[in-house]
Amino acid sequence: MSKEVNVDLAEIAKFEEVAHEWWDLEGNFKPLHQINPLRRQFIIQHVGELFEKVTIDVGCGGGILAESLAKLGANVTGIDMGEEPLNVAKLHALESKTQVEYQKITAEAKAQQAPATFDIVTCMEMLEHVPDPESIIKACADMVKPGGYVFFSTLNKTIKSYLLAIVAAEKLLKLVPDGTHHHENFIRPSTLIAWAEKHGLKCIDATGIHYNPITENHKLAPGLDVNYILCCQKR
Numbered sequence: 655m656s657k658e659v660n661v662d663l664a665e666i667a668k669f670e671e672v673a674h675e676w677w678d679l680e681g682n683f684k685p686l687h688q689i690n691p692l693r694r695q696f697i698i699q700h701v702g703e704l705f706e707k708v709t710i711d712v713g714c715g716g717g718i719l720a721e722s723l724a725k726l727g728a729n730v731t732g733i734d735m736g737e738e739p740l741n742v743a744k745l746h747a748l749e750s751k752t753q754v755e756y757q758k759i760t761a762e763a764k765a766q767q768a769p770a771t772f773d774i775v776t777c778m779e780m781l782e783h784v785p786d787p788e789s790i791i792k793a794c795a796d797m798v799k800p801g802g803y804v805f806f807s808t809l810n811k812t813i814k815s816y817l818l819a820i821v822a823a824e825k826l827l828k829l830v831p832d833g834t835h836h837h838e839n840f841i842r843p844s845t846l847i848a849w850a851e852k853h854g855l856k857c858i859d860a861t862g863i864h865y866n867p868i869t870e871n872h873k874l875a876p877g878l879d880v881n882y883i884l885c886c887q888k889r
């Protein structure tokens with residue numbers, strides 16, 4: 655697959671390799687399980703009732719967020735370019751008796767196939783793994799209906815994020831595999847918001863996702879210097 659497709663095959667391979675651990679609450683994806691209730695809470699806070707909301711989760715991986723939204727009644731499609739994460743997601747949805755439609759397709763192709771279709775678009779912890787994050791943001795903006803919501807979460811490009819997300823989380827505490835993140839791919843909130851605005855999204859809220867390594871607790875709080883989540887609305 656060529657680079658123009660906006661997929662970094664080395665990044666996809668990293669997730670393929672550990673996909674079997676996706677639903678292991680103590681495994682490589684433990685941090686995603688820990689932050690998921692906060693992400694869901696942030697979404698509900700802005701959208702309200704999820705029942706029958708047509709939703710797409712871009713870069714859904716093994717389906718942690720996609721399933722949790724489907725369980726609240728949303729009509730969810732999950733897309734990813736990793737074969738194994740999607741296989742795990744499909745199996746898990748069967749086991750948990752949750753209805754989610756999973757597809758292997760890029761965000762850009764999906765946006766062409768289904769423009770202005772979704773009430774909610776989510777794209778969590780994915781932008782830092784693609785060659786051209788602005789192209790994903792544009793695709794998300796194209797997929798959402800006018801007045802609909804797009805949620806992005808990623809890592810800020812600060813010295814603190816380098817120390818916490820790479821040195822501490824990968825090398826010292828081994829919370830995620832070494833090499834999961836590349837600091838040069840982290841995105842400043844100002845950059846992400848500028849891209850979103852350029853493609854017709856208005857950022858209506860932004861908050862930090864903070865981790866306390868002693869209590870192992872995550873919380874939403876002001877301060878976007880490491881992990882953060884944005885809520886945008888299509889004009």
Ligand SMILES: C[S@@+](CC[C@H](N)C(=O)[O-])C[C@H]1O[C@@H](n2cnc3c(N)ncnc32)[C@H](O)[C@@H]1O
Nearest residue numbers: 660661669713714715734735736778779780783
């Ligand atoms: C850190 S995981 C996040 C999974 C999920 N969004 C979550 O937060 O629970 C990143 C996911 O992005 C996917 N990904 C990376 N590049 C992609 C691309 N260009 N298109 C679709 N998915 C991609 C990977 O396969 C992986 O499943």
